[in-house]
Amino acid sequence: MTKKWTIGIFVVILIGIFAIPFLVNAGRVDGDPDVSLDTPQINALEVKECIEPTDYMRESHMVLLDEWRNSVVRDGNYEYRSQSGQIYEMSLDETCLGCHSNQADFCDKCHEYSSVDLYCWQCHGTIDEENPNAVIENGDDVLFTEKA
Amino acid sequence: MLEKAFHGSKAYWAWIIFLLIIIGIGVAAYANQLINGLGVTGMSRDVSWGLYIAQFAFFVGVAASGVMVAIPYYLHNYKLFGKVVIFGEFLAVAAVLMAMLFVVVDLGQPVRIMNVILFATPHAMIFWDMVVLSSYLLLNILIGWGALSAERRGFPPAKWVKVLSYIAIPFAISIHTVTAFLFCGLPGRDYWETAILAGRFLSSAFASGPALLIMLCFIMRKVSTFRVSDKAIDSLAKIVCYAMIINVFFFLCEVFTSFYSASPAHMLPIAYLFGGVEGATNLVVPMIIATICAFGGIAFLIFPQLRKNHKTLIVGLIAVFLACWIDKGIALVLAGFVPNSFEQVVQYFPTLNEVLVIAGVYGIGMLVLTVLYKITVDVRKSLDQRPVEAVDEDKMDEAMHAASSVPAAS
Amino acid sequence: MERRTFLKAAAAVGATSLLPVSAMAVSSAMASSGEDAQREEPGVVDTYDATPKQWGFVIDAKKIEELGVMDDMIGACNHAHNIPQTGDPKTEVKWIWAEPFENTFADMESEYMDEETLDRAYPVLCNHCDNPPCVRVCPTKATFKRSDGIVMMDPHRCIGCRFCMGGCPYGARSLNFFDPRLYLDEINPDYPTRTKGVVEKCTLCAERIDKGEIPLCVEASKGAVLFGDLNDPDSEVSRALKEAFFIRRRVSLGTGPNMYYIVSGGAENA
Numbered sequence: 001m002t003k004k005w006t007i008g009i010f011v012v013i014l015i016g017i018f019a020i021p022f023l024v025n026a027g028r029v030d031g032d033p034d035v036s037l038d039t040p041q042i043n044a045l046e047v048k049e050c051i052e053p054t055d056y057m058r059e060s061h062m063v064l065l066d067e068w069r070n071s072v073v074r075d076g077n078y079e080y081r082s083q084s085g086q087i088y089e090m091s092l093d094e095t096c097l098g099c100h101s102n103q104a105d106f107c108d109k110c111h112e113y114s115s116v117d118l119y120c121w122q123c124h125g126t127i128d129e130e131n132p133n134a135v136i137e138n139g140d141d142v143l144f145t146e147k148a
Numbered sequence: 149m150l151e152k153a154f155h156g157s158k159a160y161w162a163w164i165i166f167l168l169i170i171i172g173i174g175v176a177a178y179a180n181q182l183i184n185g186l187g188v189t190g191m192s193r194d195v196s197w198g199l200y201i202a203q204f205a206f207f208v209g210v211a212a213s214g215v216m217v218a219i220p221y222y223l224h225n226y227k228l229f230g231k232v233v234i235f236g237e238f239l240a241v242a243a244v245l246m247a248m249l250f251v252v253v254d255l256g257q258p259v260r261i262m263n264v265i266l267f268a269t270p271h272a273m274i275f276w277d278m279v280v281l282s283s284y285l286l287l288n289i290l291i292g293w294g295a296l297s298a299e300r301r302g303f304p305p306a307k308w309v310k311v312l313s314y315i316a317i318p319f320a321i322s323i324h325t326v327t328a329f330l331f332c333g334l335p336g337r338d339y340w341e342t343a344i345l346a347g348r349f350l351s352s353a354f355a356s357g358p359a360l361l362i363m364l365c366f367i368m369r370k371v372s373t374f375r376v377s378d379k380a381i382d383s384l385a386k387i388v389c390y391a392m393i394i395n396v397f398f399f400l401c402e403v404f405t406s407f408y409s410a411s412p413a414h415m416l417p418i419a420y421l422f423g424g425v426e427g428a429t430n431l432v433v434p435m436i437i438a439t440i441c442a443f444g445g446i447a448f449l450i451f452p453q454l455r456k457n458h459k460t461l462i463v464g465l466i467a468v469f470l471a472c473w474i475d476k477g478i479a480l481v482l483a484g485f486v487p488n489s490f491e492q493v494v495q496y497f498p499t500l501n502e503v504l505v506i507a508g509v510y511g512i513g514m515l516v517l518t519v520l521y522k523i524t525v526d527v528r529k530s531l532d533q534r535p536v537e538a539v540d541e542d543k544m545d546e547a548m549h550a551a552s553s554v555p556a557a558s
Numbered sequence: 559m560e561r562r563t564f565l566k567a568a569a570a571v572g573a574t575s576l577l578p579v580s581a582m583a584v585s586s587a588m589a590s591s592g593e594d595a596q597r598e599e600p601g602v603v604d605t606y607d608a609t610p611k612q613w614g615f616v617i618d619a620k621k622i623e624e625l626g627v628m629d630d631m632i633g634a635c636n637h638a639h640n641i642p643q644t645g646d647p648k649t650e651v652k653w654i655w656a657e658p659f660e661n662t663f664a665d666m667e668s669e670y671m672d673e674e675t676l677d678r679a680y681p682v683l684c685n686h687c688d689n690p691p692c693v694r695v696c697p698t699k700a701t702f703k704r705s706d707g708i709v710m711m712d713p714h715r716c717i718g719c720r721f722c723m724g725g726c727p728y729g730a731r732s733l734n735f736f737d738p739r740l741y742l743d744e745i746n747p748d749y750p751t752r753t754k755g756v757v758e759k760c761t762l763c764a765e766r767i768d769k770g771e772i773p774l775c776v777e778a779s780k781g782a783v784l785f786g787d788l789n790d791p792d793s794e795v796s797r798a799l800k801e802a803f804f805i806r807r808r809v810s811l812g813t814g815p816n817m818y819y820i821v822s823g824g825a826e827n828a
Contacts, residue, residue: 078605
């Protein structure tokens with residue numbers, strides 16, 4: 001085998017490695033994520049608004065959640081005052097999932113679309129009280145399944 | 149220079165493929181551990197560190213022992229080590245890499261490892277261990293590569309290589325000192341909580357590391373063109389001998405302090421190691437082997453007739469290496485958990501999965517070592533054979549050198 | 559690096575300009591306390607009582623035995639905190655559990671001790687030490703001491719190096735060797751579970767203390783375990799310690815354990 005061939009083989013291998021993300025997602029058709037706000041809790045609200053403006057929540061909910069968990073676990077603070085002056089309990093389970101009780105159609109839709117692996121559900125969001133058929137499963141891949 | 153790793157004999161490629169298979173098995177075993185959790189290892193609530201951390205401590209020692217070649221060469225201008233010193237540095241590279249990998253495979257949440265930097269905690273010894281280990285790794289890569297590049301071009305090493313070599317010496321001492329501090333600062337773990345632990349670590353490192361280096365030199369005599377001088381080997385063997393005597397002496401100091409004071413907490417771990425306690429005897433046989441190897445190894449190395457005869461020398465070196473490997477690479481960590489916080493003795497046995505992960509780390513270490521040594525040996529071979537053979541390879545090197553220097557010149 | 563951490567780092571600058579959800583907002587909220595609630599700055603409200611305290615227990619094992627509340631104490635904790643039952647001493651997770659005298663106070667055991675004291679079960683848990691070695695050795699500050707004395711565990715940050723388990727001389731810490739949800743029959747939805755590979759231990763029910771409630775095991779002990787601030791000479795625990803002889807586990811190590819065990823029986827019967 002000549003050196004040219006060796007080089008050629010490694011070039012092909014290198015291209016192959018870099019092409020993995022494209023090959024994996026080839027043929028996958030993703031429309032915009034269809035996020036559902038249709039939960040009994042949200043429907044029961046008179047004014048349908050989140051704790052902060054939607055734009056902020058969409059962009060920075062992870063920053064907010066990170067601050068919340070640090071505040072609760074590390075600083076022993078449990079209350080959050082929103083821009084509108086309303087006080088909320090800083091709790092993923094109570095406050096966030098209290099309304100957005102449809103993780104699969106709310107949280108997971110966007111995160112799947114943007115290939116973000118959430119590990120929140122490994123510890124939080126145990127059982128959906130309003131929809132007891134929905135059970136969060138263990139494991140890294142299957143985070144949410146419908147109980148048969 | 150890296151291209152030299154891709155030209156080799158059939159035996160070389162067979163060895164590389166063998167290592168890759170071992171690594172592949174290790175990676176698969178580690179994947180299983182990642183998916184199912186550390187429950188697939190033999191570790192427990194009571195023995196919360198096992199072979200991973202023990203092997204980590206051992207290989208930090210091997211890495212630190214590079215200074216036993218570097219100090220004579222750089223500080224005392226001991227020319228005989230001139231050809232060996234680079235192998236010591238590359239051995240340190242492979243050993244630090246292995247040590248770091250052993251820490252990573254031991255973590256319950258390895259993806260969060262950057263938390264150690266993100267939330268740097270100076271009062272935690274691991275933070276300092278990370279600092280000195282990664283610095284030492286970088287230093288040895290730079291020194292080894294810099295020295296080899298200079299040698300290839302027929303120049304003495306650049307000044308910065310020498311400066312870094314001096315800096316690396318205190319770092320080598322510190323990596324193993326900090327590793328000892330990881331253990332000896334824990335309250336209530338009486339086998340570890342001793343001021344002499346850092347000294348014991350360094351002495352056993354300076355015995356096992358150079359012993360390994362000599363054995364590697366013998367292997368290179370067999371499989372490559374590199375011939376290290378008998379005088380250099382004898383000097384290294386003397387270092388191994390002295391270091392091992394100090395290591396055994398330090399250990400006997402522990403035994404005396406524990407048993408003459410009759411402090412139960414200090415006696416129990418040693419009793420567990422050599423005689424077993426409450427039916428827990430899993431380390432008795434290894435420790436008896438280690439004891440025989442330690443004294444036998446010293447005997448083989450201390451008498452000049454035995455030391456200068458390479459057949460008996462190798463026996464002595466293997467004995468010393470094995471003794472240190474059992475003492476630090478297994479027993480040290482396990483005996484620290486005896487007794488546990490409730491005055492109970494809990495035994496630990498590694499699982500197959502754990503052993504395969506360890507094999508994988510060994511495979512990675514040996515692969516790195518093989519590649520680095522191969523490059524070094526080939527660089528030297530092409531220097532020796534320059535006027536006669538290897539014209540093709542030479543041209544290739546020159547062409548690549550020219551290609552790489554063009555952008556720098558423009 | 560975890561994705562979330564990375565996102566935090568990347569978004570932190572932009573986010574604080576979007577909304578004052580920052581430490582600054584907290585401090586200004588504190589500064590303006592007393593003013594009209596409407597005018598308070600948005601953000602985390604600092605409600606944590608930072609007055610230095612040292613919570614501690616005064617444990618009367620004899621009374622626990624008489625009342626027969628040990629199982630209730632342990633059960634209440636296990637259920638509320640979603641503690642997995644792996645059924646294997648190698649991998650079990652324990653916050654509070656029972657040990658006999660010879661294991662709890664190994665260095666004080668004597669063959670001449672009365673059998674009742676020796677055979678009795680003693681509840682053991684994290685000692686929430688004055689000088690906790692686990693906090694000293696943790697490389698990420700995943701475990702830390704709060705100003706009220708609680709040695710707290712942040713499972714989000716734990717890398718599972720198990721240094722704290724080596725450092726703790728009380729065996730109070732457990733690693734999640736497996737996914738804990740595999741070993742939970744029933745999940746309490748009001749408390750998160752943990753994930754595999756992180757260390758956990760008793761948090762002294764910090765979430766209850768912050769709401770002004772007492773720890774669950776204390777509640778379940780029906781008075782056999784007292785809870786309070788040891789720094790306060792008038793607290794129930796301080797007064798109880800003045801009136802009885804007590805021991806603590808492994809005091810010579812200098813960790814300053816805050817679980818006090820009342821010793822009685824032998825002296826009374828004498």
